[in-house]
Amino acid sequence: MSDTLVKVRDLKIGATVYPPGEKPHDIEIVHGVSFDLAAGKVLGLIGESGAGKSTIGLAAMAYGRGGVRITGGEVWVNGRDILKSGLGDVRKLRGGEVTYVSQSAAASFNPAKKIMEQVTEAAIVQGKFGRKEAEDRARELFAKLGLPDPDNIGERYPHQVSGGQLQRCMTALALCPEPDLVVFDEPTTALDVTTQIDVLKAIKEAIKDTGVAALYITHDLAVVAQVSDDIMVLRMGDTVEYGSVDQIINNPQEDYTKALVSVRSIEHEEKAPTAEPVLSVKNITARYKGTKFDVLHDVSVDLYPGQTLAVVGESGSGKSTLARVITGLLPPREGEISFAGRKLSPDLDGRSLEDLRELQMIYQMADVAMNPRQTVGTIIGRPLEFYFGMRGAEKRKRILELLEEIELGPEFLDRYPAELSGGQKQRVCIARSLAAKPKLIICDEVTSALDPLVADGILKLLLDLQKIEDVAYLFITHDLATVKAISDNIAVMYQGKVQRYGGKTEVLTPPFDDYTDLLLSSVPEMKLGWLEEVIAHRKMESAGN
Amino acid sequence: MGPALKLVVQRVALGLLLLLACSVLIFAGTMILPGDVAQSILGQSATPEALANLREELGVNDPPVQRYFEWLFNALQGDLGTALTNGRSITESIGSRLGNTLFLAFWAAVISVPLAIFLGLLAVRYKDRWPDKLISAVTLASISIPEFLIGYLLMYLVAVKLRWFPSVSMINDTMSLGEKLSAIAIPVAVLTLVVLAHMMRMTRAAILNVMQSAYIETAELKGLNMFQVIARHAFPNAIAPIVNVVMLNLAYLVVGVVVIEVVFTYPGMGQYLVDHVSKRDVPVVQACGLIFAAVYIGLNLIADVVSILSNPRLRHPK
Incomplete structure (x- = not known):
């Protein structure tokens, strides 16, 4: 075992928690995890948020973030127990x-x-x-x-x-001191898909060239499959499955791993356009105050009642700006918006209460979109009071109906946002927007902050609600898997322009323009050797370079 | 023109505008003050004719707008007018006194600023342990006690009981630097105690705020020790708020020393101002007000400029 660089045995990690209304107490967040890592090899740690993967990664440096403490076990690095x-x-x-x-x-x-000083x-x-x-070494690495x-x-x-x-x-920075081990903690998660590929390739080649070992932490199994030799699947601080990358991807044993490996379970048949669009955006050009550049150029899209238009693009493509224009937060320089058969005032101040009620919004960060000092009942009840003047028993009955629609029970009525999980918070936000009985809901990256399995549940809920309430969704996202799952029409945005627009099948069927091809091919696939294939077939550089 | 330079120029222009506005306020304020300088010069027994004559002579009867512009124009050329009470040039009288005030403020700053920042760093290093709590308690106590009381206490202990330094801080041009420093030792100590707490607490808060950042974790994971982490990575990002509070306190050292100067009979601006307020000598009050406003605005202007220049995003645009 002379080439074993890292040996972790029965690692236990704890933290002190401060729940509201209770005394602070200690909990265990990692319950006895063991693994080996040989010099020059890559181990992928994978799991959803709360699985303890980052905590384990930092334990390899004997570091605990915030109040996190390593409470037991051994971490051997280069033949000594660093704990x-x-x-x-x-x-x-x-x-x-x-x-x-x-x-x-x-x-x-x-x-x-300066970057050099820090590297x-x-x-x-x-x-x-x-x-x-x-x-000199840093410059060499920059080039590599x-x-x-x-x-x-x-x-x-x-x-x-x-x-x-x-x-x-x-x-x-991590490779400059010629380390024996690098801990990569979600190094590509914050990047656009097309940029992610370049960084992933750079990291993979750097690992190979320098012969360094790595712990690669991510929630994205398709990504970790491209760089790892072994994979450990973690859930709530326990090892679910630990094996070679080939075994985990192609022959998973545990149900949880199978759920992670399987592709999205949602099937949604594309609906044909009906007669009159509920929202019609015509030739919108917009820029932010005090700037000299248009962020939207001549954007035109239509959305039909009870359907979903997915607006997809990378950061900086103008998709969120489009949402700001439609909601009236950013009056456009040119163009006009028709909604439910009438012309919408470009400015928020010029819109009627009816306009506001029929056009609702759900945000990416559910926890900052709610007042932390209001109960779920108050949050959902507010639009009922504001738009319909509901009071007392009538309001309460409607709130309970809405809670049932989002698959939460009446016991949630008196809870505060801090007592809810990420998925539950997003459900409450959905109920709040439905309370106004809108014709259109703008969903701005509503599943991006959620774990894949939770996000799946939210998407299913949105599709079911669409059938019941006949509401249209303008679905803004950078995630192509989500787009495939729920949309009827798709608009691909690139540098403020609509690059490709049409029905789902039409947009996702070749021949593609170069950008759509780059975007679609950049979505990581759950198969070995995918990264090399994609790189070999690229036609254009990603915008993030 | 880079964004940093543009902002600096804007800030300086704003500062000048503010000073102009202050001059209007000072002038208007002294106009509406009750009291009559002629009356206070001639006393209660003066005849109405004598009062009227004196008012005419002093120019108190001219329209206020005309007097304001004359005053401003002269002040810009360095002529602050003549004191009504003794007929001497205000510029000359203030010259030496402003020098004395700045001398006191300078030495108080030289001691208090590095001490406050050092104590702030120390408090961060030992956060929530006894050195942090001790520093907080002592500095808070010293800022809570009125400065004249600290002044008299120190005077009693250091000057009367121990006889280390004189209790009266009279200085003049014939004294050597050492003699002067010995004379002002107690007022400097009092001023230091008064301004220490603000600066120390802001240093502590600003650095602790920066210590939450992800790049501090990066620094820790580079194997840097606590001191290196604070000095190299936390402090450069905490400069702007620290400089702001330092400048506010420096301004206080110049503008707010009235009480200390009176307590220690120190021949500075503060005492000069107090003397002439009681004598209703309006030109002197106006002149002092203008100088105090200029010092205050100037120091805060420096703080703003340092904040702008310490921001790499403004200094090195994309």
Whole structure:
């Protein structure tokens, strides 16, 4: 076992929690996890939020985030148990033998310092290299990771490079001190799909070239399948299944793993356009106040009653701006919007109460879209009072009906948002928008912050409600799997323009334009060797480069 | 022109505009003050004719707008007028006194600013442990006690009982620097105690706020020790709020030392102002007000400019 770099035995991790209305107490969040990692190999840790995967990754550096403490077990790195080492030894390990790549490079780089200084800092502090050598090595890594102008990019500040570039700089930061192990914590999750591919490829090649071992943490099984040798599936702090990547993907044993591996279960037949669209957006051009660039150019789309139009695009494509124009928050420079057969005022102030009621919105972050000091009953009841003047027993009856529609029981009436899970919060937001009996609901990335299985439940609910309430959805998302699951019509947006627009089948059937092809082919697929295939067939560069 | 330079120019222009507005307020404010300078010069027994003559002589009867512009125009050229009470040039009288006030403020700042920042860093390093609590308690106590009381207490202990430093802080041009410093030791100590708490607490709060950032975790995971993490990664991002509160306190050291100067009979601006307010000497009050406003606005302007320049997004646009 001389080539075993990391040996983790019965690792237990705990934290102190402060639940509202209760005394603080300790809970265990990882219950005895064991694995081995040989030098130069990659182990994927996969699971939904709360599975303990990041916590385990950080334990490999003897680090606990916030109030998290390692309470038991052994973590052997390079032949010594780092949980028994003193703080001085642990500091030598961190940034020297083991380094870390976080999910958000934008937040993990110090905004006040140049990239080069931060990339080389660990190597210099740990005494691995002198400044000159470290900088040479950093430039070499910048080039290896495919960053533009590798000789000078280090002289820039973090805000001066794009998100995808910064994520690669973070990888360079982790590789610069020639570590034995790198912990990658969701390194591509915050990126657009087309950018994710480039970063993924850069990381994979860098791991191969430098011979470093890696713990690769993610919730996306299709991504981890591209880079790992072994995979460990975690759930609520327990190991569900641990095996080679081939076995987990092609022959999963546990039901939970099978659920993760299986593709989305939602089937939705595309509906044909009916006579009159409920929403008609015509030739909209818009820009933000005080800027000189249009973020939307001549955008026209139609949405029919009781149907779903998916607006899909990457960050910066203008899809959320379109939602702001439709809701009246950003009056357009040109073009007009018809809604339910009447012309909508471009400005929010000019809209009637009826306009407001019939056009509702659901947001990405359900927890900040609700007042934390109001109960679920108050939150759902507010539109009933405001639009219909309901009071007392009548209001209560309607709230309970709405709760039933979102598959939550009457016991939720008096709960506060903080007592709900992420999926339940989003359900309450859906009920609040339905309470107004709208004709159209704008759904802005409503499943992006949720775990895949929970997101699936929300999408199913939305489809069922559409049948009952005959409501139309304008569904804004960057996730193509979601689009395939629920839409009737699709508008692909790219740099403020509608790149491709039509029925679902038509849009998703070749021949494609170059951008739609890039976007569709960039969605990770659950098969080995997919990454290499895609890279070989690309026709254009992603916008994030 | 870069965004940083543009913002700095805007801020300076705004500062000048603000100073102009202040000059109007000061002038208008002293106009509507009750009391009559002629009366206070000549005393209760003066005849109405003598009062009228004196008012004419002093120019108190001219229209206020005309007097304001004359006053402003002269002040811009460095002529703050003559004191009504003794007929001496205000510019000259203020010159040496402003120097004395700045001398006191300078030494108080030289001691208090580094001390406050050091104590703030120390409090962060030992957050929620006894050094943090001790620093917080002592600085809070010292800011809560009125400064004249601290002044008299220190005077009693250090000057009267221990006889280390003089209790009266009279200084003049013939004294050497060492003698001067010895004379102002107690007022400097009092001022330091008064301004320490704000700056120390803001340093602590600003750095603790930055310590929540993800890049602090990155720094810790690079194996840096606590001091390196704070000094290299936290402090550069906490400069703007710290500089702001430091400048506010420096302004206080110049503008707010009236009480201390009276307690220690120190020949500075504050005492000069108090003397002449009681004598209804309007030109002197106006001149002092204008100088205090200029100092206050100027120091806050510096704070704004430093904040702008410490933001890399403004300094190095995309």
